[in-house]
Amino acid sequence: xxxxxxxxxxxxxxxxxxxxxxxxxxxxxxxxxxxxxxxxxxxxxxxxxxxxxxxxxxxxxxxxxxxxxxxxxxxxxxxxxxxxxxxxxxxxxxxxxx
Amino acid sequence: xxxxxxxxxxxxxxxxxxxxxxxxxxxxxxxxxxxxxxxxxxxxxxxxxxxxxxxxxxxxxxxxxxxxxxxxxxxxxxxxxxxxxxxxxxxxxxxxxxxxxxxxxxxxxxxxxxxxxxxxxxxxxxxxxxxxxxxxxxxxxxxxxxxxxxxxxxxxxxxxxxxxxxxxxxxxxxxxxxxxxxxxxxxxxxxxxxxxxxxxxxxxxxxxxxxxxxxxxxxxxxxxxxxxxxxxxxxxxxxxxxxxxxxxxxxxxxxxxxxxxxxxxxxxxxxxxxxxxxxxxxxxxxxxxxxxxxxxxxxxxxxxxxxxxxxxxxxxxxxxxxxxxxxxxxxxxxxxxxxxxxxxxxxxxxxxxxxxxxxxxxxxxxxxxxxxxxxxxxxxxxxxxxxxxxxxxxxxxxxxxxxxxxxxxxxxxxxxxxxxxxxxxxxxxxxxxxxxxxxxxxxxxxxxxxxxxxxxxxxxxxxx
Numbered sequence: 128x129x130x131x132x133x134x135x136x137x138x139x140x141x142x143x144x145x146x147x148x149x150x151x152x153x154x155x156x157x158x159x160x161x162x163x164x165x166x167x168x169x170x171x172x173x174x175x176x177x178x179x180x181x182x183x184x185x186x187x188x189x190x191x192x193x194x195x196x197x198x199x200x201x202x203x204x205x206x207x208x209x210x211x212x213x214x215x216x217x218x219x220x221x222x223x224x225x
Numbered sequence: 226x227x228x229x230x231x232x233x234x235x236x237x238x239x240x241x242x243x244x245x246x247x248x249x250x251x252x253x254x255x256x257x258x259x260x261x262x263x264x265x266x267x268x269x270x271x272x273x274x275x276x277x278x279x280x281x282x283x284x285x286x287x288x289x290x291x292x293x294x295x296x297x298x299x300x301x302x303x304x305x306x307x308x309x310x311x312x313x314x315x316x317x318x319x320x321x322x323x324x325x326x327x328x329x330x331x332x333x334x335x336x337x338x339x340x341x342x343x344x345x346x347x348x349x350x351x352x353x354x355x356x357x358x359x360x361x362x363x364x365x366x367x368x369x370x371x372x373x374x375x376x377x378x379x380x381x382x383x384x385x386x387x388x389x390x391x392x393x394x395x396x397x398x399x400x401x402x403x404x405x406x407x408x409x410x411x412x413x414x415x416x417x418x419x420x421x422x423x424x425x426x427x428x429x430x431x432x433x434x435x436x437x438x439x440x441x442x443x444x445x446x447x448x449x450x451x452x453x454x455x456x457x458x459x460x461x462x463x464x465x466x467x468x469x470x471x472x473x474x475x476x477x478x479x480x481x482x483x484x485x486x487x488x489x490x491x492x493x494x495x496x497x498x499x500x501x502x503x504x505x506x507x508x509x510x511x512x513x514x515x516x517x518x519x520x521x522x523x524x525x526x527x528x529x530x531x532x533x534x535x536x537x538x539x540x541x542x543x544x545x546x547x548x549x550x551x552x553x554x555x556x557x558x559x560x561x562x563x564x565x566x567x568x569x570x571x572x573x574x575x576x577x578x579x580x581x582x583x584x585x586x587x588x589x590x591x592x593x594x595x596x597x598x599x600x601x602x603x604x605x606x607x608x609x610x611x612x613x614x615x616x617x618x619x620x621x622x623x624x625x626x627x628x629x630x631x632x633x634x635x636x637x638x639x640x641x642x643x644x645x646x647x648x649x650x651x652x653x654x655x656x657x658x659x660x661x662x663x664x665x666x667x668x669x670x671x672x673x674x675x676x677x678x679x680x681x682x683x684x685x686x687x688x689x
Contacts, residue, residue, distance in 0.1 A: 129310065130310040130311035131311070134254070134258060134261070134311070135250060135254060138246060138249075138250040138254075141246055142243060142246060145239055145242055145243055145246070146236075146239060146243075148239070149236050149238065149239030150232065150236065152235075153232045153233075153235035153236055154232055156235050158235075159234070160231070160233070160234025160235040160236075160237070161234045161237055166230075166233070166234060169237075183313060183314055186283075186284075186286065187283035187284045187286055188255060188283060188284035189284070190284050190285065190286065190313060190314075191251075191255065191258065191284030191285045191286075191313070192247075192251045192255075192284070194285070194313070195247065195250060195251055195254070196247045196251075199243060199246065199247050199250065200240075200243065203239060203240075203243050204236075207232070207233070207236045207239070208229070211229070211232040211233075215228065215232075
């Protein structure tokens with residue numbers, strides 16, 4: 128893990144920033160997001176991929192790509208969370224009277 | 226928390242650029258990651274002892290193929306790669322180097338090279354053995370055809386190193402270690418080499434033993450060449466030690482009255498038994514030849530050359546092996562020198578005086594027995610006498626002043642008679658010779674010194 132992080136630091140920061148931007152937007156975006164069912168399926172898929180990664184069942188380069196994808200995805204999610212939370216704080220402060 | 230789920234439901238569009246980034250990242254980094262992990266794995270294996278190591282990296286999975294020299298070494302190698310940061314899985318394709326049974330190692334020397342073959346237990350030892358061989362044989366090429374195998378006996382390296390030290394002492398040959406048995410065959414480079422090797426083998430490490438030592442010594446050669454033109458006798462080859470050397474040189478200078486001795490002999494061990502007796506006898510025979518070569522090689526004596534007259538040739542042929550031990554072989558190839566033309570009495574007298582001026586007929590002390598060392602000069606005197614067949618010759622004996630006059634006179638006459646007997650035995654007619662004993666009455670030098678006395682003790686030939 129530390130090796131993957133240090134070797135791909137640039138890309139992970141990229142993913143983090145992308146997530147941050149997405150999270151920033153998501154707070155004020157109108158419309159519905161993914162449905163609960165879809166979200167569950169996506170979560171299950173992510174869990175399955177994580178499990179596959181830890182179990183080392185995917186061989187060779189595909190295994191490496193899977194690990195890389197998951198770690199980028201994790202950074203993306205962290206970025207999203209931070210972005211959304213900060214935006215929420217900003218929005219809450221600018222509209223205290225509502 | 227609910228807020229978070231609400232926000233998160235709107236995060237999915239970012240996954241599209243993320244996927245694109247992921248694609249680029251994978252595209253860009255796969256080969257560098259593989260190269261990096263390959264380099265790190267190789268570095269991790271640097272201190273392990275493996276043969277035929279191959280590292281193949283697929284993503285973050287390392288395929289390790291290698292021949293290890295022990296189960297422990299094999300495990301350690303796999304472990305070393307497993308703990309390299311970034312390596313996900315190790316595909317262990319290592320195996321143990323096959324075990325050789327019996328464990329055989331050879332060092333073979335021929336004229337142009339030393340070939341090391343068979344098995345060595347470790348790559349580093351293979352290198353050390355090759356290096357040691359190179360050091361031992363100097364400029365000679367060393368070919369390393371050793372393979373690697375397990376199963377070497379304990380202390381193998383010490384034994385192999387000791388045997389490699391011996392390869393320099395061989396002209397050609399083969400040294401083999403088979404488990405703990407050592408076999409040697411071949412020819413030593415120098416006399417004494419065989420003995421030196423045998424001595425060194427006593428230091429073989431514990432557990433090793435000599436199964437066969439068939440190292441042969443080069444022939445022990447002694448040569449003498451009598452050259453009548455240069456008036457030299459050249460001695461070459463070996464003698465057992467300095468005592469024998471000086472004894473030989475002294476004896477040679479007595480036997481070869483007319484020639485200068487060129488002594489190129491070297492002392493070396495390895496002489497066959499009875500070497501001294503045989504060489505002295507053979508040198509005596511050579512001294513009777515006008516020109517000739519004596520070669521003593523191990524236990525074989527070859528004498529070739531020209532005798533001065535027919536009788537001498539027969540005598541030498543018959544007499545050569547007489548004093549040799551039974552284990553010796555001898556080969557006389559004696560021809561007769563073409564007889565010189567007849568001369569008159571005056572010339573004959575001149576020739577006799579010349580011969581007896583250069584050398585002396587020697588006798589045992591106070592006796593009339595001719596010393597065998599005088600055979601050479603006697604042959605020359607006989608040859609000369611044969612050239613003037615019509616002359617009569619007085620053989621005169623002289624002594625120094627030591628002892629009583631009557632005894633000296635009798636002794637000198639007996640000695641003169643002994644010489645005549647020798648000549649008659651060689652085929653000259655007895656009626657040509659008269660023996661006269663002068664005792665000490667006709668000195669040619671003062672009798673005060675040993676040197677003068679020695680000059681006065683003499684035989685003279687006078688043509689009448």
